[in-house]
Amino acid sequence: MLRAVGRGGAVLFFAFIAMAPPALAASCRNTGDFQHWLAAFKQEAASRGVSQRAIAAASPYMTYSQRIINIDRGQRFFQQSFLEFSDKLVDRNRLQSGAAHIQKYRALFDREQREFGVPAAVITAFWGLESDFGANMGKDQALPSLTTLAYDCRRPDMFRKHLLGALQLIDRGDLRPEEMIGSWAGELGQTQFMPDEYMAHAVDYDGDGKRNLLRSVPDVIGSTGKYLVHLGWRRGEPWLQEVRVPEKLPWQEADLTIQHPRSYWLRLGVTAAHGEKLPADNLPTSLVLPMGRFGPAFFAYPNFKAYIGWNESLTYALTAAYYATRLAGAPPMNRGRRDIPKLSTEQVFQLQRLLAQQGYKVGEIDGKVGSAVRSAVRSAQMKLGLPADSYPTVELLDRLQRR
Numbered sequence: 001m002l003r004a005v006g007r008g009g010a011v012l013f014f015a016f017i018a019m020a021p022p023a024l025a026a027s028c029r030n031t032g033d034f035q036h037w038l039a040a041f042k043q044e045a046a047s048r049g050v051s052q053r054a055i056a057a058a059s060p061y062m063t064y065s066q067r068i069i070n071i072d073r074g075q076r077f078f079q080q081s082f083l084e085f086s087d088k089l090v091d092r093n094r095l096q097s098g099a100a101h102i103q104k105y106r107a108l109f110d111r112e113q114r115e116f117g118v119p120a121a122v123i124t125a126f127w128g129l130e131s132d133f134g135a136n137m138g139k140d141q142a143l144p145s146l147t148t149l150a151y152d153c154r155r156p157d158m159f160r161k162h163l164l165g166a167l168q169l170i171d172r173g174d175l176r177p178e179e180m181i182g183s184w185a186g187e188l189g190q191t192q193f194m195p196d197e198y199m200a201h202a203v204d205y206d207g208d209g210k211r212n213l214l215r216s217v218p219d220v221i222g223s224t225g226k227y228l229v230h231l232g233w234r235r236g237e238p239w240l241q242e243v244r245v246p247e248k249l250p251w252q253e254a255d256l257t258i259q260h261p262r263s264y265w266l267r268l269g270v271t272a273a274h275g276e277k278l279p280a281d282n283l284p285t286s287l288v289l290p291m292g293r294f295g296p297a298f299f300a301y302p303n304f305k306a307y308i309g310w311n312e313s314l315t316y317a318l319t320a321a322y323y324a325t326r327l328a329g330a331p332p333m334n335r336g337r338r339d340i341p342k343l344s345t346e347q348v349f350q351l352q353r354l355l356a357q358q359g360y361k362v363g364e365i366d367g368k369v370g371s372a373v374r375s376a377v378r379s380a381q382m383k384l385g386l387p388a389d390s391y392p393t394v395e396l397l398d399r400l401q402r403r
Contacts, residue, residue: 028153034064037151041160045167054171061143061177068140068148071184081342082290083335086319089129090326098124098327101133108205108221116225117235121327123224125320126191126310134190137214138183142166146186146195162186165195174202174211181214189213190220193227201227231309232302237283239303240321242273242333245293252378252388254287256300256314256371261285265299273297274331290318292391295336298322314371343392348373351392354400355380 042055042062102109102120109120131137146166150159166186169175175188182188188198193213202211205222213220245254246269253260263280265287272278286300298318307317322333343351345367352365352373360376374390381388384399 030151030153032151034151038062038147041150041163045164048164050164050167051171054167058143058167058170058177061141061180062147063144064151065144065148068145068184069152072149072152072154080315081340082296082315082318083340085315086322089319090323094128094132094323095326097133098128098323101127102327105217105221108218112205112221112225116222116229116233118225118228118233119324119328121324122228122233122239123191123221124327125324126224127220129316129320129323130192131190134214134217134220137190137192138181138187140182140184142180142182142186142188142195143177145184149185159186162195165197165199168199169195172199172211173209174198175214179214190217191224193223197227198223201230228306228310231306233306234303237303238299238301239307240301240318240325241299242325242330243278243287243297243299244271244273244334245287245289245297246270249293251289251293252382254289254293254297255375255378255390256286256288256304256308257375259284259286262299270297270299273334288314288318289389289391290314291336291340291342292393293387293389295340295391296333297336312371314374341393343369343394343397347394347397348392351377351397351400354397358400358403 042059045055046052098121102124106120109123112123113119127133143163143166146159146163150156150163152159163186166180169180170177180188183192187194190213193202198211198213202213202219202223203226204211205218206216208216210216211219211223213223243265249268249270261282262278262285263282265285266278266280270287284302286304288298288300289295290298298321300321304317304321307321308314310320311317326332348369349365349367352362352367355362355373355376356365358380360379361372362376363370363372369392373392377392377396378388378390380386380400381390381396384396386396386399
């Protein structure tokens with residue numbers, strides 16, 4: 001899973017990005033000769049045990065693509081709220097299709113849950129979001145993309161390991177070069193694994209001797225379950241639960257990086273959203289307010305770590321987790337107040353610049369409200385005496401501008 005590109009799978013790609021103006025492109029320049037680099041990489045692959053047969057089979061596809069560079073350098077985030085994003089992705093069709101797939105492959109899901117402990121709803125939600133259950137896995141040849149991005153100066157180390165992983169998949173016999181077709185950044189299969197992750201975590205669940213995540217549903221289900229365990233999934237525990245919050249709360253505690261026993265939140269007046277009784281136990285729990293104190297509210301349990309490991313975008317991770325709760329039987333979420341404000345992308349850029357100028361750590365100034373920005377927003381809200389719910393608002397922007 002390609003977190004550094006803001007991944008969301010082939011189906012979700014254009015929900016996240018569009019072509020940015022040149023000023024936002026990466027500033028590094030490629031100066032080395034591509035053919036010399038490629039020859040050295042092939043030598044390195046051979047030294048790591050990849051056969052000459054596999055290297056020869058892949059070589060016609062190991063080419064440079066300026067189109068891939070242009071896509072990678074031109075990424076820009078479309079600022080969508082959690083409600084906007086989840087409304088588009090968790091629609092009636094995906095809910096019905098997800099339920100049908102769980103029913104159709106019940107025996108496989110039961111086997112996976114016995115062996116790995118990941119519920120069918122959790123795997124199915126990723127399956128639906130990443131490729132619409134295999135209907136859209138992408139149209140790009142993986143090897144040219146991976147080769148180009150491994151050579152490129154922007155993130156060569158990350159993509160070198162994925163290019164090596166692709167050669168290892170060929171060498172092992174899992175896939176042939178010509179069938180390695182996926183997203184523009186090299187993700188493969190119905191749940192969109194990057195090749196290094198494919199190589200490390202895929203399993204042969206149908207017993208045919210190959211791990212084919214493009215065409216084998218058993219391999220997709222088993223491999224996705226195994227990978228989620230690698231990301232920290234804990235058998236038998238919840239992952240996300242909608243709750244209601246009182247009007248007054250120590251809002252600065254409502255953050256994904258902060259955990260308290262579930263009993264702590266209950267003492268503060270947090271309740272289940274749909275009337276069920278919550279146990280006052282010691283289960284570590286974070287309170288997450290993706291749109292601030294006036295929007296939807298969720299308990300994120302330790303298993304939510306696997307969602308952030310899959311994709312570090314909080315909006316994507318919450319959407320995938322919420323989709324899974326719906327497939328598991330939860331009702332639609334409460335949407336909160338209708339007039340919840342949302343900053344435009346340009347306002348987010350402005351907010352990031354102001355926060356950085358005033359000493360807060362926001363990471364790259366990229367127009368995205370990621371974890372670093374939310375943390376900085378919370379710190380600024382606390383300093384300015386605003387409710388510290390980590391949600392960026394025009395009020396906060398105005399206060400920062402006046403400082």
